[in-house]
Amino acid sequence: MMILLRRPGLQPTLWTLAILLMLVAAPLAxxxxxxxxxxxWGEVLWSRLSRNLLWRPLGTTMLIGLTVATGCVLIGGFLAWLVTMTDIPFRRPIAVMATLPFMIPSFATALAWGTLFRNDRTGGGAGLLQGMGLDVPDWLAWGLVPTVIVLTAHYYALAFTVISAALSTVNGDLVDAADMTGASRRRVLFGIVLPVVTPALLAGASLSFAGAVSNFAAPALLGLPVRMQTLSTRLFGMIEIGQTERGYVLAIVLIVVSAVFLGLGNRLLAGRRSFATITGKGSRPRRIALGRARWPLCGAALLICLVTTILPILLLAAASVAPMSSSLFSGWTLHFWIGEASPQFARGQAGIFNNPQLLTALKVTLGLGLAVALVVNAVGILVALSTTRWRIPALTETASQLSFLPLLLPGIAFGAAYIALYGAPIGPFPALYGTPLLLAMALTAATLPYAVQTGRATIAQISGEIDDAARLTGAGFLRRLGAITIPLASKGLIAGMLLTFVTVISDLAIVVLLYTPSTPVLSVLSYRYASDGFHQFANAVTLVILALSVVATVLANLLRGRKGHRE
Incomplete structure (x- = not known):
């Protein structure tokens, strides 16, 4: 027993496990x-209310998830094939732009869609196209179709990233052998390339499906005005009106839906014998000559990237200074940014930078982003060390599974779990609902998988001999962590902190259930403005979030550059 207690890394692993139990396991339980x-359970599953409470929202959710997953694989796979395996021009710019849509919050894309296509069916202001005299049909302005399009535009970047990484490993010799036998380009694509990247296709579809079924912003902004409900919006509604137990049941159903789909993907992969594309033999990439299709395909790829990245931002910028979306490029004013409150304009609402709530939300959001980025990456390093360096049976495996569990959980369901556990007093500890601490804990747990993945990649590059040498000289764990591990892992930590910060400041699904007027955050403020019909203010707040993301990215790159120069 004493030998086990003296085992290197046991105490830090136990600390890590305790943190994971508190952040992940306990709320879900x-x-x-x-x-x-x-x-x-009976009320949600088989009562007279079940059809509206569960089955209709579930059907809509599944339809959205499957359609978005299919669209993301098609678009992401198409772009990945072009930039990885063909001689298309502008490969690098296309590759960069194809990863950007995921950095733009989904509610920003939904707001941009409304700016362009919104009609006056719900009593609000018309969008640009209706202002130009075009008759925008309801199915294009609201409901299922725009929700699917917006979510596909947001999540195809995930599929692109996964599929392009897999395509880059395809051995060019396979393509050469097919060419020598006279196989057509279509035969090469469908007979060789697609089969060997099946795991990436399934992974891209799974990630897109999980993101789409748990997304709250797009169906709330584009679906709720016409009473289209998904599981996420119905869950939010149940908890908002105090029917928390029904909301918890819906949260469990949402978790099960995501888990079943991901499990089916893993089962399909297990059914195949081998997807190996990397062997011990040397391989070289082979780019397919597109011939006359080279420039048309390049134009199509650039159009997709521009429409899903640059266009939404331009529309939001114009709509934040235009008094009416129907006249988007006339009468511009900065009132929605810096104007004083006036009963003759915007129903008495002051510009966002004259609104005390905005300034409070800005402080809370920046504080949350920085605090969560620091804490979650510290926890990520601990988890990475316990799972890659110390490897204590049972404990290590449990820590690994718990650290990646949030990746499978819809954000709004995670928020519901935190209300269930920490929304009421626990023994001598007071209720945390309405405090920044609860927001920080939930966001830390939700972003943990990204920090752990970054930490693992970083720790794997640091030789364990360095840590062993310091331990033999008597240096304690905290001393070794601060003097050796963190300095050597600084580049990876900066990247992980950037990803966490951007995710936190743009998250809506988790914080929409946990925020209170005393703890406002920018993403919820933008959503509330949009829900109340103040679209210009919502657009302006969304642009502030995007600006913070860009500034954080630039600063992180500068810090990494200086660190690299010093080394």
Whole structure:
């Protein structure tokens, strides 16, 4: 027993496991326990209310998820094939732009869609196209179609990243052998390339599906005005009106839906014998000559990237200074940014930078982003060390599974779990609902998988001999962590902190359930403005979020550059 207690890394691993139990396991266990003896299961599953509470939202959710997953694989796979395996011009700019849509919050793309296509069916202001005299049909302005398009435009970057990485490993000798046999380009694509990247296609589809079914912003902004409900919006509605147990049941259903789809993907992969594309033999990339199709395909790729990255930002910028979206390029004013409150303009609303709530939300959001980025990456390093360096049976595997569990959980369901556990007092500890601490804990847990992945990649590059040498000289764990691990892992930590910060300041699904007027955040403020019909203010706040993301990215690159120069 004493030998086990003296095992290197045991105490830090136990600390790590305790943190993961508190952040991940305990909230999820609570929503299950709270519903076991509740009539909410019967009310949601088989009562007269079930059709509107569960089955219709579930059907809409599944339709959105499957359609978005298909669209993301098609668009992301198409762009990945072009930039990885063909001689298309502007490969590098296309590759960069294809990764950007995921950095733009989905509610920003939804707001941009409304600026362009919104009609006056719901009593609000018309969009640009209707202002130009065009009759925008309801199905294009609201509901299922725009929600699917917006979510596909947001999540195809995930599929592109995964599929392009897989395509880059395809051995050019396979393509050469097919060419020598006279195979057509279509035969090469469907007979060789697609089969060997099947895992990437399934991974891209799974990630896109999980993101789409758990997304709250797009269906809320584009669907709720016409009473289109998904599981995420219905869950939000249940908790907002105080029917928390029904909301917890819907959260469990949402978790199960995501887990089942991801499990099916893994089962399909297990059914195949081999997807190996990297062998011990040397390989070289081979780019397919597109011939006459080279420039038309390049134009199509650039159009997709521009429409999903540059156009939404331009529309939001114009709509934030235009009094009416129907006249987007006339009568511009900075009132929505810096104007004083006036009963003759914008229903008495002051510009966002004259609104005390905006300034408070800005402080809270920046504080949350920085705090969560620091804490989650510190926890990520601990998890990475326990799973890659110390490897203690049972404990290490449990820590690894818990650290990646949030990746499978819809954000709004995660927020519900935190309300269930920490929304009420626990023994001598007060309720955390309405405090920045609860927001920080939930966001830390939700972004943990990204920090762990970054930490693993970084720790793997640091030789364990360095840490062993310091330990033999008597240096304690914290001393070794601060003097050796963190300085050597600084580049990876900066990248992980950037990803966490950008995710936190743009997140809506988790914080929409946890925020209160005393803890406003920018993303919820933008959503509230849009829900109340103040689209110009919503656009302006969204542009502030985008500006913060860009500034954080630039600063992170500068810090990494200086660190690299010193080394």
């Amino acid at each position: 609570t929503i299950f326990v709270d519903t076991l003896s509740s009539p909410a």
